[in-house]
Structure formats: structure tokens, C-alpha cells
Amino acid sequence: MGRIALVTGGTRGIGRAISVALKDAGYRVVANYCGNVEAAEEFTNETGIPAYRFDVSSFPECDAAVQKIVAEIGPIEILINNAGITRDSTIHRMAYQQWEDVIHTNLTSCFNMTRSVIESMRDRGFGRIINIGSVNGQAGQYGQVNYAAAKSGIHGFTKALAQEGAAKGITVNAIAPGYVDTEMVRSVPHAVLEKIIARIPAGRLGHAEDIARGVVFLVADEADFITGATLSINGGQHMY
DSSP states (O other), rough: OOOEEEEETTTTTHHHHHHHHHTTOOOOEEESSOOOOOHHHHHHHHHOOOEEEOOOHHHHHHHHHHHHHHHTTOOOOEEEOOOOOOOOOOOOOOOOOOOOOIIIIIIIIIHHHHHHHHHHHHHHHHHEEEEOOOHHHOOOTTBBHHHHHHHHHHHHHHHHHHHHHHHTTTEEEEEEEEESSSSHTTSSOOHHHHHHHTTTTTTOOOOOHHHHHHHHHHHSGGGTTTOOOOOEESSSSSOO
16 A cells, blocks of 8 residues: 555645645545545545545644544655645735734644644654745735745755654655646736746746645655755756
8 A cells, every 4th residue: 555645735736736646646535625525525526535524724633633533544644744825915004913824824724734743753753744835935925924934834844854854754845836827826816927927937827736746756655855845846946
């Protein structure tokens, strides 16, 4: 049987592509979701990948869900911290709740999920943790101080955790996607989206599968000498 991988936010968008790519590569995949029950049910029906509903911003929910997954499926050896939201606004108009929601869902979730699986990974002497950051965590973005702060925090979290895990056979890496053709990006006004694409040397938006291929590469057993790295997949938009 393949290693067990848990993908947060794994039923839609980039997360869906990651879940499917990992399954196709021979891993036993479990997807997390929170809000859209209909989409999660459709995802499971189409892919055969089980989906567990819990809020990644809540440590008690994460811990309980991990225990349930371990009991029902087996130990989690691969964790993809992908769940994320946006609540865009310039800071002089941003409500505290917009800040808190994004920080907890995008960044605190990485702690919640990692803390819930790390002891088992250490005991087994193997682990792969991939944190999905963003080009906007590297370069910043107008109207996204909350999102950029959370994603930038993910990159620091990755480097520190990589140092802690290396001696125990646990690699920790980040992927920083650029603008990817997902529901979230398609909600951007057309005129704004055209300006974004004009700044991408590759001349197009990314595809969710572009990010998924990077994940499959980094979680492989053979990628054990790659840790603390950030893989930028952004069409050349930002070279960091």
C-alpha cells in the first residue's frame, strides 16, 4: 500500500489537483474540506478519495480529525498544508475579522495540522510536509496585507520546521504558486486579471496541475535531500 497523504483544502482548485496527482502517483490520499459539502461529495464520487470535514483554523478540530483518519485509514506520512482563503481590503478599510480569518486559516492552520502529525512522523523516522505559500507572500500585493503576511509567514515556518525535522527523516518544503487559473483567481475583475497576465513572462495563468506536479516531486522518497526549500511556480512573474 502507498504512503498516506492528507491534503487540506483538497477537494477544490489547487488542492483538488494535488489530491488527484498524488493518487495517480500511487499514494493513499485523504482530502480535507470545510465549507462546500456539495463540492466535497462530488469530488469523492468522481475520484474515490475520501473527504473529511473539519476547520483547519481550529486546533481541537484538526487534532480530532487526524486521530480519526489514523484510526480509519492509517498513519499520515505526508501532509500538504494547502487550505487558504482571501479577505482582500486595503488596511485602512480592513476589519479585524478579515485579518484574523486569513491569518488563522492560512497560517495558524499550518501549526495546527503539523502539530497533530509531527510526533508520529518523528516516531516513524519519515515525513513529508509541503506548505503552499504564494508569490504574494514573496513580493507583496496591494490590498492583501493579511494574505501576504500569512503566506510570508508560511515561508519562515517552512525553513524553521525543516531544521527541526531533518535529523528525523522529515523534509519540509514550500511551494509558492503564482496566479493560477482557479475559481479564486477567476473572481478577479477582468481588467485587473489582464494586467496580472501582462506581468507574467510565460504569458498565461498557471494551471493547478503545474502546482500538483511540484508536490509529487517533493514528497517522493527520493527527495530526501531537499528540505527548507521554496519552489516558485509562477511563470517567471517573480524571481526570488
